[in-house]
Amino acid sequence: MTTEDKFQAAVNIIRSLPKDGPYQPSHDMMLKFYGLYKQAVEGPCTEPKPAFYEVVRGYKWHAWHSLGTMTKAEAKNCYVEELKKMSTILCEKLNFLMFLRH
Secondary structure, X not given: OOHHXXXXXHHHHHHOOOOXXXXXXXXXXXXXHHHHHHHHHHOXXXXXXXXXXXXXXXXXXXXXXXXXXXOHHHHHXXXXXXXXXXXXXXXXXXXXXXXXXX
């Protein structure tokens, strides 16, 4: 499986997470995925910083801009690695929930 294939699979998984599922990623984690996605697809952020009153756009801009000159390939690899970390947390949580049910 190529890096691009892994990246696209990871993106599909993140996009298909149920909004009301047993695991809710934090806003910080989702911002990290957002920044890595933008870096992987568009490269380094060249957009101007949003106005102070555009709070959500500001958080998204910072998540992307903070990656600096990271290459698209590095961003794709980081995205996949972050999903792997998240899947470990998800498995632990699901195991705990199953334990509570029995």
